[in-house]
Amino acid sequence: MILKGELTHHGILREEAGYFIIRQSMPYPLAENNVFLTESSEGWSVIDIGVDLPRTREVWEKALQEIGISFRHINQIYITHCHPDHLGAARWLQQMAEAPVFMLEEEIRRANDFMFFTADFAESYRKAIETECRRQSFSDALVDELIRSWRDDVTPLFPRPELMVPLVGGQTIDLRGEKFEIIPTPVHADGQFLLWNEKLNHLFIADFIAANSYIHFSDWPHTRRSNLLSSLFEDIERLLSFGEPRVFPGHGESFNDLPRRLQVLRQRHLRRLDKVRQLVRSEVTVGELYPQLYELVDYVHLDRIAAGETLGYLEYLDYMGELQKSDQGDRVTFRR
Numbered sequence: 330m331i332l333k334g335e336l337t338h339h340g341i342l343r344e345e346a347g348y349f350i351i352r353q354s355m356p357y358p359l360a361e362n363n364v365f366l367t368e369s370s371e372g373w374s375v376i377d378i379g380v381d382l383p384r385t386r387e388v389w390e391k392a393l394q395e396i397g398i399s400f401r402h403i404n405q406i407y408i409t410h411c412h413p414d415h416l417g418a419a420r421w422l423q424q425m426a427e428a429p430v431f432m433l434e435e436e437i438r439r440a441n442d443f444m445f446f447t448a449d450f451a452e453s454y455r456k457a458i459e460t461e462c463r464r465q466s467f468s469d470a471l472v473d474e475l476i477r478s479w480r481d482d483v484t485p486l487f488p489r490p491e492l493m494v495p496l497v498g499g500q501t502i503d504l505r506g507e508k509f510e511i512i513p514t515p516v517h518a519d520g521q522f523l524l525w526n527e528k529l530n531h532l533f534i535a536d537f538i539a540a541n542s543y544i545h546f547s548d549w550p551h552t553r554r555s556n557l558l559s560s561l562f563e564d565i566e567r568l569l570s571f572g573e574p575r576v577f578p579g580h581g582e583s584f585n586d587l588p589r590r591l592q593v594l595r596q597r598h599l600r601r602l603d604k605v606r607q608l609v610r611s612e613v614t615v616g617e618l619y620p621q622l623y624e625l626v627d628y629v630h631l632d633r634i635a636a637g638e639t640l641g642y643l644e645y646l647d648y649m650g651e652l653q654k655s656d657q658g659d660r661v662t663f664r665r
């Protein structure tokens with residue numbers, strides 16, 4: 330198909346290897362993310378949407394025009410994980426297309442626990458995160474700021490879709506007439522999944538790794554999982570066994586050098602682990618340690634991500650027998 334039109338002209342819409350890739354913009358440091366559209370055996374399928382802002386909706390409308398289909402051609406909406414740049418305008422797209430929104434079962438549960446509250450938002454959200462934040466010595470002032478920011482800045486960008494249909498790992502879905510396996514990778518978001526087709530050698534890698542920047546492995550405190558760094562290392566091993574697929578990331582251009590990028594990612598975390606080893610002299614909490622590990626700016630989400638990764642490093646060292654975790658219920662510490 331030869332695409333022409335404004336979006337194509339500006340590189341916002343392109344066709345690659347049988348997929349339409351739409352570059353959406355967003356008000357975060359990553360600035361933009363990829364969403365995908367392809368014809369399947371049962372109508373058209375969408376992978377991820379973009380934050381729910383007027384510009385995103387406008388880009389979707391124009392993209393469908395340039396491709397030459399209507400919203401009613403979309404029969405499946407797959408969301409790789411419940412973050413604003415991925416789920417985003419799913420509620421709106423679901424209404425326009427009258428199509429189900431699919432997410433991993435675990436991610437639907439997590440979204441209901443931490444993101445989609447029906448009662449008073451601030452109170453429900455505080456209840457969901459406060460205990461864990463206290464346990465890790467995350468300051469009360471930051472908890473208050475997180476509640477404010479989550480309510481005012483973040484949740485408006487991804488309203489809850491009316492209908493979310495659960496997917497399970499190992500299940501296959503059809504994209505462009507080929508079967509793609511759903512591979513859960515519980516880092517970055519507990520219920521994130523990748524899509525893999527061995528025959529085509531195509532991998533949709535969501536936010537496991539980005540083409541152009543580092544992506545955090547923890548979504549703390551919005552997680553029910555522990556020892557996430559260990560999960561990350563296991564997933565890296567598994568993905569190394571895929572050889573050299575063509576990779577379509579959630580952020581940045583598609584790439585072919587996955588093994589090299591995975592090695593770089595692993596090295597980065599091994600170096601940080603060394604730093605954690607040096608910094609833990611006697612006993613430490615996550616809240617005490619993370620400001621020493623990360624260069625922070627005045628942005629609460631950076632604090633929570635840094636705290637989450639720090640918890641991941643400490644739990645990994647506990648798991649490896651190098652540190653000892655002590656959980657006193659209201660306070661978690663790690664010591665030599």
Ligand SMILES: [Zn+2]
Pocket residue numbers: 362412414415536579580
């Ligand atoms: Zn993302």
